[in-house]
Amino acid sequence: MVHHTINTSNSKAPRASSKSKRMNRLLYPVLIGLIVGTLVACGSAPRQTPADRPSVPEVAAPQPVVVGDTSLLPGALLQAKSRWTPVRWAELPGFDDDALHEAWNAWVKSCERPGPVFAPLCSEVRRLSIGSGEEQRAWLVARLQPYRVDALSGSAEGLLTAYFEPVLEGARTPSAAFSVPLYQPPLGLAQRKPWFTRQEIDTQPSVQAALKGREIVYLADPIDALVLQIQGSGRVRITQPDGTQTVVRLAFAGSNDQPYKSVGRWLLDQGAVRDASWPAIKAWVAQNPGRVNELLWSNPRTVFFREEILSDLDAAFGPKGAQGVALTPGRSIAVDPGSIPYGTPVWLASPGPTARLQKLVLAQDTGSAIVGAVRADYFAGWSPSAAELAGRLKQPLRLWVLWPK
Incomplete structure (x- = not known):
């Protein structure tokens, strides 16, 4: 950068004429302005050359995060059930450490059914799926603005739980070993809201007659059936009469609209x-076999399923969530859509004690128990460790939505 200066110390300079004096008086304020402007410019951060900036495939290179950024933040955004407060990227815990490529897989899935806000970004999201973590991080900073999700009451802390996709053994026909049916939605389900309770389904002959022929598979354990209904979907390994095995997915197809307990x-x-x-x-x-029905009937809600063929590609992802796209283990969450729209990238931070999580996730699902501004259900996958995490995770949560600038 060139510094513009004026030499005023030369005593040997000839005296100026009166005309020159007048010209000097006119030029003096202009020169002073140049000096001040130059000094201010030299005190700011130097401009980056294109070579200094992170390269993003086919996307204009974004500016990096400036330490001590003092640029103006946008205004807050009000949702039906939450208030979004703008923050700087430095406020997101662990933002520099996350393996963003894992979240990008979930984001590409969201781009199969994007909402109107994120649809214009999907071509860039897809191109960046092969980018480096640095390129993905730089793009996020350039294109999105983080907002802290607050309850309308002002609280920024909520609750994180987890869910998973059970993997169970089943049979097509009932037997002494497999006697617990899972059903397709009964005919006329939509005409009666709410439908019969779990206890009425198990005990009333007229309700059982309405479900006759709607059985998909039979399980061995009524508690496993309850778990699958609570989770909303699951994989069932079916042994055929000739000994071969197939794995199918049972996906959520409706409920009896009774309250969940x-x-x-x-x-x-x-x-x-x-x-x-x-x-x-x-x-x-196991210690109280005679009270199993009492336990089951304490929850009047039941879920009906549809069967889906599980291809090799499908097996690498979870079931479809409420957004209509397959869930990604560890990168998809269920939210209250009145607080966070489906398809929104979200920064999630939860300090433990069961699991310490600081990562980018996608809002792709919801659930009857997922209600409130700062509330999320974390999709853990389908492994035994996922089942263990889902059974125990219940801890504080903070969320930040990443919204297009």
Whole structure:
């Protein structure tokens, strides 16, 4: 950068004429302005050359995060159930450390059914799926603005839980070993809201007659059937009469519209357990086989399914969420759509104690128990460790939506 200066110390300079003096008086304020402007410019951060900027495939190179950024933030945004408060990128815990390529897989899935806000970005998102983490991070900073999700009451902290896709054994026909049916939606389900309760389904002959022929598979354990209904979908490994096995996915196809009641909460209120995790619930059932129906009927809600063929590609992802795209383990969350629209990239931070999570996720699903501004259900996958995490995760949560500038 060139510095413009004026030499005023030369005593040997000839005296100026009166005309020159007048010209000097006119030029003097202009020169002073040049000096001040130059000094201010030299005190700011130097411009980056194109070679200094991160290269993004076919996307204009964005400016990096400026330490101590003092640029003006946009205004807050009001949603039906939340208030979004603009923040700087430096406020996102762990933003520099996340393996963003894992989240990009989920984002590409969201671009199969994008909303109107994010659809214009999907071509760039797809191109960046082969970019480096640095390129993806730079693009986020250039194109999106983070907003902290606050409750309308002002609280920025909420609750994180997790869910998973169970993998169970089943059969096409009932037997002594496999006697618990899972059903397709009954005919006329839409004409009666709410439909019959779980207890009425199990005990009333007229309701059982309405479900006759709607069985998809039979499971061995009624608690496994309950788990699959609570999770909303699952994989069932079916052994055929000739000994071969096939794996199908049972996806959510409707419910009886009865209120959901937690069987874990019921056991806690009974003083039957101190730990309401699924391992503890199953242990209680093993010790109290005569009270299984009492436990099951404490939750009047039941879920109906549809069968989906599980291809090799489908097997690498979870079931379709409420957005209509397949869920990605560890990168998809269920939210309250009144707080966060489907397809929105979200920065999630939860300090533990079960799991410390600081990562980019996509809002791609919802659930009957997922209600409120700062509320998320974390899709853990379908492995035994996913089941363990889903059974135990219940901890504080903070969320930031990443919204197009």
